[in-house]
Each structure stands twice: as structure tokens, then as C-alpha cells.
Amino acid sequence: MPWFGMDIGGTLSKLVYFEPKDMMQGESESEIEILKSIRKYLTKNSSYGKTGHRDTHLQMDNVVLRGIVGTLHFIRFPTSKMKNFLVLANQKGMAKLVTTVCATGGGAYKFEEDFKREVNMKLAKYDEFESLLKGLLYIDKNNPTECYYWSNPTDGTKCSKVQYDFSSPYPFLLVNIGSGVSILSVNSATECKRVSGTSLGGGTFLGLCCLLTGCNSFEEAIGLAAEGDHTHVDKLVKDIYGGDYAKFGLPGDLVASSFGQMNSRDRRSKVSRQDLARATLVTITNNIGSIARMCAIQQKVERVVFIGNFLRVNPIAMKLLAYAMEYWSNASMKALFLEHEGYFGAVGCLLQYHGET
Numbered sequence: 001m002p003w004f005g006m007d008i009g010g011t012l013s014k015l016v017y018f019e020p021k022d023m024m025q026g027e028s029e030s031e032i033e034i035l036k037s038i039r040k041y042l043t044k045n046s047s048y049g050k051t052g053h054r055d056t057h058l059q060m061d062n063v064v065l066r067g068i069v070g071t072l073h074f075i076r077f078p079t080s081k082m083k084n085f086l087v088l089a090n091q092k093g094m095a096k097l098v099t100t101v102c103a104t105g106g107g108a109y110k111f112e113e114d115f116k117r118e119v120n121m122k123l124a125k126y127d128e129f130e131s132l133l134k135g136l137l138y139i140d141k142n143n144p145t146e147c148y149y150w151s152n153p154t155d156g157t158k159c160s161k162v163q164y165d166f167s168s169p170y171p172f173l174l175v176n177i178g179s180g181v182s183i184l185s186v187n188s189a190t191e192c193k194r195v196s197g198t199s200l201g202g203g204t205f206l207g208l209c210c211l212l213t214g215c216n217s218f219e220e221a222i223g224l225a226a227e228g229d230h231t232h233v234d235k236l237v238k239d240i241y242g243g244d245y246a247k248f249g250l251p252g253d254l255v256a257s258s259f260g261q262m263n264s265r266d267r268r269s270k271v272s273r274q275d276l277a278r279a280t281l282v283t284i285t286n287n288i289g290s291i292a293r294m295c296a297i298q299q300k301v302e303r304v305v306f307i308g309n310f311l312r313v314n315p316i317a318m319k320l321l322a323y324a325m326e327y328w329s330n331a332s333m334k335a336l337f338l339e340h341e342g343y344f345g346a347v348g349c350l351l352q353y354h355g356e357t
């Protein structure tokens, strides 16, 4: 005790730890102090501490893990800072608390030797997609308000989050938007297969945004996008047709060509950083929505669940996905979202650990 689960992704490392409610006196106090100081350090040094975009889901109380009641704590930090994390784990005494950490994501393989060498910790490795699914089902079961959809996604005044009962979810499509995108078809709690993916994901949005706007963080990129207008950058159907292309059901406001206005020097001179950020967000999101919809048709599923940290503090992308799924499927498909969008892998690997190393 305590138990740690880590999802070491291409961009972010997600760390979840379980703190039992009734810890042994004495032992618990020193453990809690160590955990608190690790949390304090990581929170202070991660970008969200500085920008005011605070995550709302930092902990989940009264969950039962392996028959013990306790609290799940959620922390994340950039994977590029893994070396610093290992130094910290040593300095703050985390290495004394645990000998084995449950781990998933590509980094569980990439950093396995570093964990052993730097902090003498073993990684109990679990598959990233099986962990995602297990974590998602567990968190949804423990949090009645976990799953939701966006009603009236096109109408700014009427659009709102609505709770969704995810207790009978199968079959569904799971779209994990991390650095890249993986699309899984899920038929039961234990049956999932990866049906598609795209390298144009959250990492692409952030990378392109940094290049185009000079921004330096995801939070800044999202802040810029919120103020921008993508129609200054994209070429719409009406820019080409003068209105709708009615014969084939293409509305005038549909993007015909992403970034299509930017081949004009005059247009480029008028476009703002905000417009470019918004157009990047719209381009990446619509492309993911389009691939997800085709997979949903192919797999014959109606529910499409979008997760991954790309959706963190990102209602623009969620509403775009909600709209795209609803509009292009004539309302036969539903885009669903989850509150703990980026933490399921870390929780899922923790659930699978039963003491083995």
C-alpha cells in the first residue's frame, strides 16, 4: 500500500494512486506525507497549475478496490519529464513505499529499464487497450455522472451536457484521442479489437498549433482556438458554390477544403493566430469524427465513446464531434464522452494487478 497505476503515453504520463481509507496509524501518516509532497510537486510543475485550467477531477472518494474502501488520486505530467519524475520518486521516498508499479502505454516498455535502474521499481505491465476498457467500465460504475453527451451541439445557447446511462453499452466504438488516435470496437467487458487509427491526433493538433501560432502549451492553444474563426482559414462549400451544394446534401457552411484560403497571400495577411488555432482544431477534430463515423458504420454500432486527453478542457472539439456524428448519421449515432477522459488506462492497469511482479 498504496497502489500505483501509470499510463505512460506518447505525450502525457497519467499516474493514479489508491489511498485506503483506513490505513494503519503511523505507517499511514508518513505515506500520506510522501504522496502529498509528490502531488504538490507534480501539480506545481505541470502546465495546468500556471494557466488556471485546473482539472476538476483530482480525486474520487469511496471507491472499492480489491475489497478495500479508499480514494483514487489522479495526477499527470509530461512524459518528456520522466527522468525528473524518477529523481523525484527517489528524493521524496516514493521508491520506499512501493516496489512494483502497474504500468501501461508505450512508456511501460520504453522506460522499464529506467525504473529498475533509477528507483529499483518493477513495472507490472498491462496492455494499453485492455486497461483502457477495464478502467472505463470501473470508473463509470463508481461515478453516476461519468458518461454524458452534448444536446443541441450546433446551438450555442441551447447546447448542454446531458447525463447518459452507460450501464448497457454494448456494442460500442471507443475512440481514444491521445498523441495519435486508436479506434476500438467493443463487444463486451472483455472483448475488444482495434479496428482503425490515425496518426492525425492530439499530438498533431498541438504540434501544428505551436508551429502556426507560436503557442507553447495545450492550454494556450485551446485558449487561442476559443477566440478564433476557422472560416477565415478554411474554404467552405459556399466559398466555392456561392451557397449549398443541394443536390448532394452539402450545406454552404460545410468545410470544403481545410486551410483552403491560405494559398492566398492577401488572406494570409489578414488571418490571426486565433483563427489558425481554431482551424487546426476544427481540421483535426473533423477528420477524427469522419473516420470514427465510417468505423461505426462498418462495425454496425450506434454509440461512439470519445476519450483521451485531447478532449481535456476542450468543449469545442467535443461539440464538433457530437454535431458531426449526429448530423452525418441522420441522428442514428450518438457521441458519448466521459468525465475522467484521460485516466482510464492508468486505472485499468491498477485493477488488473493482483500482487504478481
Ligand SMILES: Nc1ncnc2c1ncn2[C@@H]1O[C@H](COP(=O)(O)OP(=O)(O)O)[C@@H](O)[C@H]1O
Residues within 6 Å of the ligand: 008, 009, 010, 011, 012, 013, 047, 048, 105, 177, 178, 179, 180, 201, 202, 203, 204, 205, 206, 218, 219, 308, 309, 310, 311, 312, 342
Ligand atoms: N497539459 C497538456 N500537455 C500536453 N498535451 C495535452 C495537455 N492536456 C491535453 N493535452 C492533449 O492531450 C494529448 C495527449 O493525450 P493522452 O490521452 O494523454 O495521450 P498519450 O497517452 O499519447 O500521451 C496531447 O497530444 C494534447 O493534444
Ligand SMILES: CC(C)(COP(=O)(O)O)[C@@H](O)C(=O)NCCC(=O)O
Residues within 6 Å of the ligand: 009, 010, 011, 105, 106, 176, 177, 178, 179, 180, 181, 182, 196, 197, 198, 199
Ligand atoms: C501508437 C498508439 C497506439 C500509441 O497510443 P497514444 O500514446 O497515442 O495514446 C497511437 O498513437 C496510435 O494508434 N496511432 C495511430 C497509428 C495509425 O493507426 O496510423
